[in-house]
Amino acid sequence: MIATILWLGLVVFGGRSIGEQATPFGVTSGELLWTVVIAGNWVLDISGVAWMLSPRIPRWGGPRLQRRLAAVIRYELMIGISVLALIPIFWMVSTSLKTLPETYEVEPYLLLPREPQWGNYPFLFTFERFNVLQLFKNTSLMTVVNLVANVGIAAFVGYGFARLRFPGRNLLFMLVLSSLMVPFIVRIIPLFVLFSGNTYILQDQLGQVFSWTIFFESRSWAQNTYLPLVVPEFFGAAGSSALYIFIMRQYFLTIPHELIEAGRVDGASEFAIWRRIVLPQATPAMVAVAILSLQGSWGAFIEPLIFLRKVDLHTLSIWLSSFRSVQGESAIQWQYGMAGGVLVTLPVFILFLLFQRYFIAGISLSGIKG
Amino acid sequence: MRKDSRMTRRQLLRIAGGVGVSAAGVAALAACGEAEPQIVTKEVPVEKIVVKEVPVETVVTKTEIKEVPVQTVVTQTEIKEVPVERIVTQEKVVTKEVPVERVVTREVVKEVVKEVPAMREKVKVRWQEVWADAFQPTIEEKMIPGFEAQFPYIEIVNERIEEAQMYEIYLTQIAGGDPPDVIQIQESRVPQFAVRGGIIPLDAFIGKAGLNLSEIFYAGEWPKGSWLGVQYALPLDNTGAWYLFWWNKDTFEEVGLDPDTPPTTWTELEEMALKTTVREGGEITRHGMFVPEMIKGARTDASFKGWQFPAGGHMFTEDAKQVLFDDAIGLRNVTWQLDMVEKLNDGWDNIQGYMDAVGASRTAFYNDLLTMRVEGVWFLGVMRRDAPDINAGVTHMPYDDTNPNAKPRSISDDGWSYGMPKGAQNLEEGWEWLRYLTADQGNLDFMGNLKRPSSVPKFNEDPLYQTEPLWNDLKSVLPLVEASPITPVNPDIDQLLKDEMELMMAGKQSPEETLASMAGQTRELLDEFFDSL
Amino acid sequence: MRAPRWTIGRREAVWGFVFISPWVLGFLIFSLGPMVAIIAWGFTEYDILQAPKLAGLENYIEIFTEDEKFLKSLANTAIYVGLLVPCQVVIGFLLAVLVNTKLPMAALFRAFYFLPTIMPLVVASIVWAWVLQPELGLLKFLLEDTMGIPTPRFMVDEYWSKPGIVILTVWSSIGVQMILFLAALQAVPPHLYEAAEIDGAGPLRKLIHVTIPLVSPTIFLVIIIGIINSFQVFTTAFVLTQGGPLDSTLFYVLYLWRKAFVSFEFGYASALATILFIIIMFLTALSFWVSRRLVHYEQPES
Known part of the structure; x- marks a missing residue:
């Protein structure tokens, strides 16, 4: 799920072009990113949780290492899910710092304001x-x-x-x-x-x-x-x-x-x-x-x-x-x-x-x- | 036992304490509310406008039936039949149901009035409307001060309500007996309120003030606030311009069209829309036009009504009792819309996503993803603010050139107006404010600030509007507008038109079926309503 | 004079009435009247502006014999409830288990998951409408435009409109379920886990055999509240789809709203509300009956 964040970051700063590059595998970079990074990440997450829950999967290392690993997996999940939860919040905050015409820009998509309009907040008062x-x-x-x-x-x-x-x-x-x-x-x-x-x-x-x-x-x-x-x-x-x-x-x-x-x-x-x-x-x-x-x-x-x-x-x-x-x-x-x-x-x-x-x-x- | 009872007493005290605290909280909150002014009530004779419902006539039909029975007189030798005339009067009383007529008279009645002793307290007129958002200082800075300078004994209380919930709020307040004095109401809803007595007739006020409505307002505007000849509301805006054609001049120039010549006919519209459409790899990246997208959002009912007039057709007869759209013109209208969606947009799937409630089609227009669209006159102000750089033009809707009788015209069957709800407390003062808002300076202040055409022709000449470069183009469309009758079942008709059009667009039924179904259901609603009168 | 002899049961009953007395008062003053009024109006022809006219069973007869949209909206609502409530229970529970940890920063994540819940509805509905917008939305941009992943056309596709609203509702309300489950997890006594551990149970078995039975009252709570609330879904559909496309999001209360405030048939709407009331009441009673066997309560008997 950390990968989700990386990918979002790429999209935010790289824009549409990120997904449109050609790759040697005959698919676009977007599809490659999707399959390898995101899907791979999910597979890791799920197997990590399964490892934590099931006693049948063999353990290695001491209890200290196991605790650390469990904590890493937990963090990974928490961060990933918070990305999903925060997308609308991100959108709200980002829009609140735009100018009005900027809020209507979709071609190309304007995810962040060109110049943050901090003045929008004092204006409310x-x-x-x-x-x-x-x-x-x-x-x-x-x-x-x-x-x-x-x-x-x-x-x-x-x-x-x-x-x-x-x-x-x-x-x-x-x-x-x-x-x-x-x-x-x-x-x-x-x-x-x-x-x-x-x-x-x-x-x-x-x-x-x-x-x-x-x-x-x-x-x-x-x-x-x-x-x-x-x-x-x-x-x-x-x-x-x-x-x-x-x-x-x-x-x-x-x-x-x-x-x-x-x-x-x-x-x-x-x-x-x-x-x-x-x-x-x-x-x-x-x-x-x-x-x-x-x-x-x-x-x-x-x-x-x-x-x-x-x-x-x-x-x-x-x-x-x-x-x-x-x-x-x-x-x-x-x-x-x-x-x-x-x-x-x-x-x-x-x-x-x-x-x-x-x-x-x-x-x-x-x-x-x- | 003793121990128990002592404990109970302590608990009781504690509970009482809790209640006391909560009561204090409630009292504190109550104190935040409005303190009721000291008002002495007195019985005083007042001249008052009284609305009476008077049944107009009872018809008694008398039928006289002459019966001539035969009396048989038996004498010794012969049997003589002597006809005796007997008159049986059969009285048949036929009580004809005659519509109750509202008689508005002015009578002197004794009424309990609030009399404010020493200094004359201002009459508070509660005014509810849905437009005054946070960005309109005009109301506080110009309209209310301007009015209160003329009427120093009136204080205007502006209560902004939410447009999406406006009828819930009005009905709730009327039911609770606590309505405001002046309300903003859609003209498409006025008959619905009027027929149920939910809105007060204004004729007496209009007569007293000596207003000549046809002199003040556009001819297509003021009759929309009436029902069966009685005026219930006065118009605020020129709604005729709910259907305007907007095009992006820069895109026209880019594809080699004359940026100042918009399409005026359906044929030209099709040509120009195809020319401005951009396809990349089988996908449309710029649309020329969404023909069924009207006003805003998924209002396919509006798209049927909106194109029906430029097609050369009508919706209803003058008295609103008969459906007129069930003809060749209506069929042409729906068939053409369906065709256009296929030809210009490669199917309904590609444009349905733009027919939403958040205004995706506007956004598409701003971002050059859409070249032409139909939206009302308010779009002017909205566009200037949302996308100040866009170079757009405005004109009337293209008309159907295959129909020799079609010409540029557009329908007007809705709009915004002000009325006074049933149970309003301050009728006289409320009326003054209503008049100021619609027929007087208040209208200019409000509409001019929004750059929306006023219902009053002379206000539209005001320099306030002249800062807008497209103003004259826009004003030239206003005379092409024709009013279409509004009935109390109007909202239901709109809903069914929308549903049926959507079914057709989604390919669930043919244009013929659609039209027949629309006409059938509309007739049913109208007949049911007029029968119930 | 002898004090009356109270049996233990009688004393408990009196205390019971003392404890519920505030609610009884409130119910009699504030809730009973409106409910009786609505049931009564169901038997009348009433448009709010004029006095109601007694209509007997006319409204009910029309609803059950002529009204196609009644069945359509009821079916829509039932599908919606069937999709939403399981999501709320499962996701809410898993989220609560996930964030029920003392790891540093976990507090922040709990707050993050709760954030969509506290976003003002006015803002949230607009933001979500834009995120899920099928042509220009953020989701489509992130998935389809940049990555080439096909995105479902939420809100405008006849079959995706209900899942779209479900996603949105889960998104905006899951914080509530998370909190309820978090609170319930606190009531699980630690010694039970210790006992299970001594028996050699792994984390999964502890979850299934200790945690889930002990939070079952909360699972039950979330299900009941989910049924009651989602049968009355209104705002999301009202703001985002207005019942469309093709009536696929014409939910029961939205239809009722149209009858009441668009057509001014408040009597009819009251009859619809009464039917809805009976349906929800029946389902709730049914759940209570089923729960007797499945829900673990800390009570001496029953």
């Missing part, structure tokens, strides 16, 4: 229509509050569904999942009605089905505030809350029951068992939920678009969408859109780098020996 710093503030506030709500609620409710037996538990859990099963584009209409509090409209239309939502009659509480985007998260009723509850439930199910039984024998209440015994065990799952919640609220697009209509309440995703238009009649300024994309992606990337250490607590556990 000069719009009068959008105060980018304000947007960052809005989005982070919403993200943080949602994160706390999601992790807390999912860990609490998930434990109830995982380790406490009560009548109707499985049925109720199916109900939890059921909220994931109605497409958002259909749910949004009744949801908006619910939050805008104009239930009389629905009472007209649907008789009494909705009359109980009379609680929300005070119209202003959900108008142009973050409440519709935040409050359901505190009750496990937001778009993906059910997913987080499910994740926590599945994780709690893997915690040894001896631990919980021991707590019960000691006379601790269920709450204490949850707080003292179960939660500390569940850190990886909670971090996973935190990361997913972070990613979800940071990138939320359609809900903020519908509930927050004032420009200074907007979130970053809405701002980003103002650089493109699906019908394409108005402006698409790729370079700014992509620069915005880089700016928006970067904080989550850094947070992920900080968070992810919780995933490597005990390393000797992994299936492949490292």
Whole structure:
């Protein structure tokens, strides 16, 4: 897979001509590169993994050498796969440094800007229509509050569904999942009605089905505030809350029951068992939920678009969408859109780098020996 | 037991604490929202525009049937038949279903209004549109200040929404009873909203303001914002120019064609396209023209409609009740498009990849991989920005010279306009802004900045446009535009045209089958709709 | 006065209800109403702008008897789910095993694999559209133009359009599955590996006999979530193909969206949504039933 990188480098700097040279073997250099370097590399990778996994293939050298070899193969795979993962990222960063006409150059393909336009980034902060710093503030506030709500609620409710037996538990859990099963584009209409509090409209239309939502009659509480985007998260009723509850439930199910039984024998209440015994065990799952919640609220697009209509309440995703238009009649300024994309992606990337250490607590556990 | 209960209390406190924290978080977030101004509500008599639905007539038919039965009188000697006349009046009440007519009147009604006590608070007009991207300072710098200087008691709140999701957002807000005051809407969707009462009729406002629409707007533009004679929206742009022919002058020069003479007929188009096509080793490295590629992306419905008019045909009758494209001209249109794909591009496979949503055909045009194409008037501004070096020309679409009745003309059955949705709060103020945006300075500011032709002829003469060298070429196409009727089932018709054209291009059905299927389905939709009225 | 005598089971049940009570509240307030409304609208003729008219079973009758696109879109979606979910499980699991190491720099690679997931959808869909663009795309340039390797014509070929969307979805979501599996790998107690090692098991056998059974709850989770989410695939097809070519990417929710917001038949769309709900619910329940035997849970009984 290292070869993949070499080849990409050749393409980036050598352009199309790299593949078009004649070779003594009667094929073009491109085909030769492909077969020999790339395919050969894959064969090596696969045999390397097989060697690591299968005890039948004879070993040589001491355990130290074997560990080193295993590490080399692992690195090789990790680097190769990251090339695949990073192609769109590379494209995003490269485009963000181009001029607009350069973004349209395909003949020959312009993979890197002729001269990096670093000015594209500061330009994003000069719009009068959008105060980018304000947007960052809005989005982070919403993200943080949602994160706390999601992790807390999912860990609490998930434990109830995982380790406490009560009548109707499985049925109720199916109900939890059921909220994931109605497409958002259909749910949004009744949801908006619910939050805008104009239930009389629905009472007209649907008789009494909705009359109980009379609680929300005070119209202003959900108008142009973050409440519709935040409050359901505190009750496990937001778009993906059910997913987080499910994740926590599945994780709690893997915690040894001896631990919980021991707590019960000691006379601790269920709450204490949850707080003292179960939660500390569940850190990886909670971090996973935190990361997913972070990613979800940071990138939320359609809900903020519908509930927050004032420009200074907007979130970053809405701002980003103002650089493109699906019908394409108005402006698409790729370079700014992509620069915005880089700016928006970067904080989550850094947070992920900080968070992810919780995933490597005990390393000797992994299936492949490292 | 005691120990247990104490523990529970502590837990309770802890849970309460948690709830308190989350409540505080919620409150903090709520505080970020808008503080509701103190408004006193009062009952005041207001002059208001009232839209009433009045059933116009009930027809009672009375049928008198005279029955003449025979009474038999029996006397001693003879039997005499004396005819007695009896009149039976049979009353048959036939209630004719007459379309409910919207009567727009102005009445003085008592209404609860927001009255702002001491200082007169500004009326906030919420304006939602899909075009104002981050690069248009015009709105903040010119349009809104210009309007607010005229109407100091109105404050315009610009709420940009996303074009791809615009109808979801409009419908959601209308259903939730919280719609904005002015919305941008496609004219192809106006009847769809109008027939369901989703958009407010403007006739009363237009009458009050004394606007003469046919004097202000292009003749082909303003009727598109109406349905059954009632005006629901006012046009923003000149949409006639949705189908313009663009060619690359440098490529023309390179292959020995006159760069300033574009093809005007289908025959010339074919010749010139073949001449500019470059083939290398059996593969086309530069295409002359993608005939079914229109406007942008995979809009094959547009390619049928777009070529139907230069072919000398029509889509519908004036009242939109009958299909007119099901004839020899329609057949010629689809057959020719299919032929051209084979002749110019060696088959649909070679061009389908360009019919995508990200604008590959534009990119191909910029990179000299494509010499001629059809796209709307917005392409001018887009091209100037995306590829400033390109030397392109613009003219009307080539017409079918084998049809003696065909001439240069193009269809207009869509476009952008402004209307007021059902449930809008500030009708009077909203109307002022709507008028300013369409019939007044706001239109020039907005469209001139985008270099797109305005719906108002006089604005198109403005010096703002004259900086564009192709402007006069472009303007000369505008009079060739003819409006085509729009119905509330328009979006469904577009979808089926697109599907059927695609099936034909992929070789799944013949042109005859395609045309018959398109016409049949369209008739079905139209009949179903008009029957339901 | 005597305190009520609670059996252990009763006490546990009460605590269970305490633990799930936030969700119950949220469900009653926020989720139940919209769901009931959608089911109710399924029996009406409703266009959002006007009051719904009761239509009985008309929508359902039309769906099942006349609507060809209903079956077409359902089949498209089923094929898509069948292609996507196994990819997500296998690739996600292998990736997690690969990066579950203390080697230096591994953290960076974990972050790299997660990066496509955090790219804003607006940007990501455009970037991917350009990467996979069949004529001018980056992939075609890298493979076909420079190397002469034929590239499938993703998005425009009737048969390659669904795999194209699957690749894109795996690409953009595999970080999520990786994280779930990474979290699950942490719960495998080390002593089990040690025990297996003493028994002379190699790495492959440890993987099959220790790791996979112990992360089976997460495999199950990923499958269920995969089914639920991918049955509702919408955005990718909406942005990239709009259902084409030849309706090969007309997925169920995309069709439903067209009915609701293009044709303004929201009642019909609600009926479609209800059918989808029942299908997903059935598949989920089925998976739960199947999983009883296959998934290893740490529970005293059952």
